[in-house]
Amino acid sequence: MPYAVDVDAKEANTELPLTSPSGAPAGLGWLPYASIALLVVVLYYRVAIKLVYDWATLPDYSHGFLVPLFAAFLVWDKRKVLQTTPIRQSWFGVPLIVFSIAVLILGVYGVELFTSRMSFLFLMTGLIWTFFGWAMVRALRFPLLVLVLAIPFPAILFNQITFPLQLLASRIASDILPLLGVPTLHEGNVIELPVMKLEVAEACSGIRSLMSLFTLAVFYGYFLERTNRRRVLLALASIPIAVAANVARIVGTGLCVQYWDPEKALGFFHEFSGWVMFVISLACLYLVHRAMQLISPVRAQTT
């Protein structure tokens, strides 16, 4: 199966050097940059193929395709600042490059996808630091940081966060459903309705869409808010929103089972995990944002 993805992954490789700013001087000045970019592609093409394959196949990471575009936009948006940033080559970036290479080798040899993917971001930072200086790293820190969102978190750690949230959502939903006339029997993530069981197979997974929502909240905050404090607040709001959206999903399905057609409800349940969840979450994000504006209105001319 993994061989089938080679084609679109090759295309995605062209996105790799996006984070390195294109400020090459005239003439053959681009040659050193090109040779470094070529080596980076040689180093990371396998890692990139697998990453793009994961974005395409893991529904909870399909937002990965948007993240490099967003990062590229951020760089473009900052082009005036970047042009005025003084270029000072520095030896200090070299240890970071060595470190990221070590992380990459460890990740590839140890078959640890997360570390080998993260090493790409370290290497990018190290290269920018070495050839453009610390001021440039500072100017580009947000686009670099945003790229982390495209990297699937190790499940062994991520489940520690999302799994309790999933249990919470199931519990709230099974408390709400009886109020709406649907009796439930609730065991962990498994909710038994009078006619059917819900979420049996998903008993092992937490709120996996949390990462998509978090990314969405970061984008939303960047475009619609001006201060970092409020952006962080919005990003954090994605956690309760993810729980709320999951509660809505389970309650909605429960109502369909009880008052409509169990067969169709199950289809609805799975559809719901896709775009309806997205719409509900976006609406919640908007409401939280509105509430924030009501509680503490933005002072004019804040930077």
Add this chain to the structure above:
Amino acid sequence: MRSPRFWLVIVLLASTAFILQSRGDADRIPISQPLSQMPEHFGGWTAQDVPLTDDTLAVLGKGDFLNRIYTSQPAATTSSTTRLAPVSLFIGYFASQRTGQTMHSPQNCLPGAGWTFDSQRYTGLQDINGKRYKVGEYVISNGDIKQFVIYWYQAHGRSIPNEYRAKLYMVADAIRMNRTDGALVRVITQVLPSESLDSARERATQFTQLMAPNLPRFIPD
């Protein structure tokens, strides 16, 4: 740009590319028998397969799975009271975890199915051939129902109860041996209302001791 820095970085990146290319991207997968060949009888125990649903298989991922309930035949036992409850055996074997395939921790699956962990400890047990295993013992409950659980991660002849240590060893073994195969072995038995916890532990332990010598055929050392 044509500075010592530039050449240093070029040399660093090029040598890394060489190191990575020399490794390739396929791991060594040792030959093993499919888990379905696990004996259906040991001692007084007789197996009954419990098929996994397609949904469950989709969550578990690309591996070989065994899900069975072993019941002891009353005739073969002397004291029937201690062996009445059946024992469930689950083994998930992954030939390669390279593609991000990982073993699902019962720490998630069991609470997901409504069970809460009442107690947990790591301990050792010796199978009937005297081979030592490091295992985790857990008591889980759901309402009035109590179960005694033994599980551990088995890879390359090593048994590890802790999932983080198992992961660390997987990384280390991938580096040292280019192998990422591994398995989760889980034994569960119900603590009957009429029996003590120790009697359920005894049952689960005895079953594990009988079953464990079969494991190396399916989970290569």
